[in-house]
Amino acid sequence: MITDDARKSFETIFAQAARTRLAPSAGDSCEITAADPQARGETLGPRALVLTISSIEFRLLFVLHFHDDETTRQYYLGTDTSRTLSEVLTETGNLCCGYMNQQLVAHFPDLGMSTPYELSSRCVDYLGELKPNHVWAYDVRVGGVARLAVTLCVCTKAPLDFKVDVVEETQSEGELELF
Known part of the structure; x- marks a missing residue:
């Protein structure tokens, strides 16, 4: 069981993570629209990057769906021919999920x-x-042109209840975090 506060907290954390990490340039737009997880066939790109955040209490799957099309490549790669879209979005998804991890x-x-x-x-x-216990689906338009989709899935074996207040922040440049 996941309480309403916990669901809202996951939603808030994801929205802030998406706005600050999915756009490669600070100030680029990031429009997030909730979608029906059961009726998304057309909006999902054929490829997905999957990350997991796990604790003793829960497991969160973060799935970033994308199309490897010219518009998305141009937005995320520009003129950089040394890397693939998959490589760039892997880093981007890692930053987004890492932000969520930091908040949690x-x-x-x-x-x-x-x-x-x-x-x-x-x-x-x-x-x-x-x-x-809960699945969220989002359609995301970054920079007004790149179409992504995100699926979040939380599994827990015990009641999960927490509440966060996410502090607005600007996009970071990818600082190194030591453990």
Whole structure:
């Protein structure tokens, strides 16, 4: 069971993470629209990057869906031909999920975060196998041009209740965090 406060907290943390980490340049727009997780076939890109934040109390899957199309490549890569869109979005997704991890660690000090891995977007068709307590789906338009989608899935075996107040911040340049 996840309380309403916990659901709202995950939503708030994700929205702030998306606004500050999914856009490569500070000040670029990031429009987030809630979507129906069961009816998203057309909005999902064919590729997905998956990260996991895990604690003793819960597991959060963060799935970043994308199209490897000219518009998205131009937005995220520009003229950089030394890297692929997948590489750039892996770093971007890692920053976004890392921000979420930083916000959650105040409430769950035992958090761990996986490294990103790439799958087909259709992997979300099997989230039900994890017996999730809650699934969120979002369509995201970054910089007014790049279309992404995000699926968040929380699984817990015990009641989960917490409340966060996310402090607005500007986009960071990727500081190194030591553990």
